[in-house]
């Protein structure tokens with residue numbers, strides 16, 4: 102399983118590979134991933150690669166990813182070339198109109214890419230007092246709700262819980278459920 | 289004498305840098321020093337964390353720069369204890385002086401030098417290959433291809449250093465430093481030696497007469513090490529043979545080996561052999577030339593310079609950098625390697641940029657997001673004050689988050705760490721000789737000031753150079769992830785107490801008489817302070833210092849929350865705020881022709897209230913909203 106996780110520096114995307122890593126190791130699987138630290142983190146585009154299985158290289162090659170997890174819609178669109186045919190993108194959408202762009206929909210259709218969108222900022226404004234640092238857990242919930250990663254609700258929520266700092270544990274569980282329901286009920 | 293045993297033996301998912309750190313602690317290293325720098329920064333804090341957890345007695349300290357860290361660690365090894373110095377590739381430029389001379393010594397305790405390279409580069413001012421530096425200094429170098437291999441190499445590097453009494457380099461590249469992998473954890477090796485400095489000037493004093501003895505000796509050691517690399521290190525240097533008759537041989541080191549292995553596997557090629565090399569210097573030349581002979585053509589994949597390639601006497605059969613088959617700059621990403629292989633093997637290139645996707649990006653105007661100072665960053669406010677105070681000034685700057693002040697048109701030149709101060713001097717001199725009266729205001733961060741700013745300041749005081757030095761003190765080394773520095777005073781190991789060094793006091797001690805401190809968020813006071821400092825510098829014919837102080841946003845300290853909005857009635861769409869304040873939370877809507885607050889990013893620091901010349905940015909609470 103190969104994941105590419107994209108967003109903007111400061112959105113907390115590193116937490117996602119920690120969750121995925123914990124789950125994989127508990128399942129006894131090998132993991133390999135690549136992260137961005139340093140200059141690019143300062144509000145610029147960031148990308149994490151994460152591979153579960155028998156790989157040597159930490160990088161996902163363009164056209165090989167199973168899942169693209171996009172914390173930002175523009176970053177998601179910009180990195181669609183990483184997805185293989187029949188791959189899936191879970192994306193935090195801030196402009197529904199852009200998602201209807203005809204070149205984009207043609208590309209997605211051509212590659213049979215499934216898109217699971219959620220309005221992350223709106224959801225967090227409504228339910229979490231606008232604390233956008235919960236985006237990472239929200240997206241994990243959404244990915245789980247989309248049922249594309251082969252990971253169960255219990256497995257992922259346990260990993261999120263165990264990796265959460267204790268003062269965020271309850272809030273994270275609430276957000277995880279929020280993300281999960283926003284996709285699973287919509288499909 | 290120390291003997292520490294610890295009983296943990298499990299697997300954990302570690303960042304490459306944490307794996308290296310774990311290796312350093314397990315190997316029984318007693319003194320570890322570093323100066324932070326991406327991609328090496330996470331190593332030393334992880335050493336301290338593991339040392340705390342495992343009860344190692346070791347000392348773990350930040351040096352004020354890489355030369356300081358290197359010399360501390362090197363001298364510790366003179367006593368017989370294992371020690372290591374950690375830095376990024378350009379850090380070794382700063383530490384080059386002690387690195388070159390100690391390379392000639394007959395060392396005693398194991399001395400490991402970890403230098404992290406940054407092909408790409410992602411966060412560096414050069415793309416240099418530290419393996420070249422190992423060759424220059426004639427010392428051995430290990431080039432790991434994964435996090436777990438990097439950890440294992442730490443032990444072998446210490447052993448090799450002790451066996452041949454040389455500095456041993458471990459050169460991880462960014463993809464190893466920042467990869468995450470499951471790694472085997474072990475225990476701390478017991479230290480069997482004795483920590484004792486024995487007086488022996490013929491060993492520890494680098495007089496020319498001694499160099500004449502040591503240099504030929506080092507040459508001989510290097511050949512012995514090469515012989516060892518030919519035979520003993522099969523776990524790092526081995527062939528993955530082709531299952532069928534080979535059409536191509538590939539010699540690969542570092543993460544390039546991992547990348548090409550995955551590609552060959554996914555292509556299902558069984559007619560390509562790979563020779564993995566984990567010790568690129570001194571190169572096991574016989575092993576490599578034997579491999580070259582067996583294959584019709586041979587491709588060399590290594591980052592970033594042709595270090596292995598250059599050690600092969602006859603390159604006629606080699607496809608690499610010397611003949612342009614492998615690009616001479618940039619990272620060897622999977623797509624690049626796949627492209628090279630496709631050309632050589634005559635197969636279809638991996639899918640390039642899709643035209644529909646390209647159209648999408650163009651139509652929606654999506655481009656990569658450039659790095660920007662964080663919302664609420666005090667540097668943004670300081671730069672705004674500096675620019676507004678003296679719009680005609682030349683603004684040399686330095687290496688840190690504040691390099692991003694270039695987005696605010698407040699940074700005109702950067703060379704390296706500490707260069708802002710010395711460029712201030714150089715520009716002042718050129719202006720003076722030409723009779724030009726133009727202000728120079730340099731900017732430097734707190735960590736960089738301590739790193740290499742001080743010698744330049746002393747020189748400027750001594751030579752009487754009138755310019756303004758603005759020290760942007762955010763109480764951390766932010767760019768590299770928030771490490772402490774002397775101005776902060778904290779240390780790495782639990783229970784270790786440091787002492788805070790006062791920046792104002794240092795400046796006064798260097799002989800600067802005009803030293804003022806302002807709150808970075810106070811734009812009006814900042815502007816005044818810069819104007820006043822420039823007047824004072826001119827009058828006294830000496831550098832003047834203004835310290836802009838406010839904690840970094842990444843420290844997440846409490847501060848007043850001042851929600852703001854843009855009043856569309858007053859905004860005339862001049863983009864002044866975009867061009868000179870440049871905040872992710874303040875953006876321009878091309879359709880309406882007005883600025884607005886992007887609440888996804890705004891942190892309500894309130895600084896932009898004093899930015900708009902038309903008073904269009906207003907406080908929300910004032911109007912009872």
Ligand SMILES: Cc1ncc(C[n+]2csc(CCOP(=O)(O)OP(=O)(O)O)c2C)c(N)n1
Nearest residue numbers: 325687688689733734735736764765766767
């Ligand atoms: C010789 C050298 N060593 C280390 C680095 C890595 N590095 C980049 S910026 C920086 C220091 C930043 O700290 P500071 O000057 O306090 O500025 P801040 O990022 O906090 O604004 C360091 C250590 C480097 N670029 N060059």
